[in-house]
Amino acid sequence: MTAEVPLDGLGAQSLVELALERIRGDILRGAIGPGERLVEEQLTRRFGISRAPVREALRLLGQQGLVEHLPRRGVRVAELSARDMTELFGLRDALERYAVDTALGGGARPDPEKLAVLERATERIERAAGDDPAHAPIDRAEAHREFHLALVALAGHRHLLRVYEPVIMQLQLYMAANMRREAEQRSPAEGAHRHRHLYEAVASGDAEAVLTALASHGARTYLRPELEP
Known part of the structure; x- marks a missing residue:
């Protein structure tokens, strides 16, 4: 240190x-x-x-x-097992889907100020995708966390955010390492594109489009196969 x-x-x-x-x-x-x-x-x-x-x-x-x-x-x-990670990702999915339903259900439009925060987080992910390879994995992990916090914050649900934040923080324990491995297999621009696609679905106000984008968001690519069950 x-x-x-x-x-x-x-x-x-x-x-x-x-x-x-x-x-x-x-x-x-x-x-x-x-x-x-x-x-x-x-x-x-x-x-x-x-x-x-x-x-x-x-x-x-x-x-x-x-x-x-x-x-x-x-x-x-903390050290998380493969089961821990699977459970955390499942909980993250459920909370994000609830946030989307709360924010956009019944044809509601996203709050402009909260949407602007999500857009800035999207832009940060895109910038990190082109950063110096020596620092980019950590930058992308932090930008990823910021994006998903902003996504859940769209619901304007204080208690939901309080429950969600430790979930995404625990997932980030392994996020940077997985992003480094993922970068060896695919371009960081692909991850930035997935988040831009998700942002645009939110901006459209189409809750079903957001849920579809979340379902194919690829979060479980961050699971580390070497973790014990």
Whole structure:
């Protein structure tokens, strides 16, 4: 891990939030891999803060499903089995379909402001498709998460988004690695095209077209065959 500027001078809650954001960012970017230990002493030195906010940040990450607290073995980044991934993708599909039905059911049109957020996320995916190969997989993974959060946010359903966010975050534990492997087999532009197609279906206001696009979106190409059941 790289050195960080100390966070002294901030309130206790701000220290927890910043530690949470930095650790979670490292996990979701793939800088800390599944199964890797998170040592409180190292994190406190890195951030220049006491153990209490680091411990609370790790507790919150545990609630989000990104880390596991193991008895007498400390904390590590969560490892998901093939069954975990299949269940998470199935849950993601169900929540996204519900969001689409809520946002566009009965002939409703998408909220213009929320649609604009989804369009920006689509454009970010397209930019990432042409990025430097050394950084593009992580950029695409983050853009992918942003897109799907914006898709569910179309429903304007606060509790739905609260349930959905940890699901997509857990899936991103393996997203970057799978995108790197997928890039060896197909052009990143194909993934960008799939998201553009999905965005255009949403923009049309045709709920059935969106559900059809979701069904063929190819999410399960991210499943890692080497994972144990």
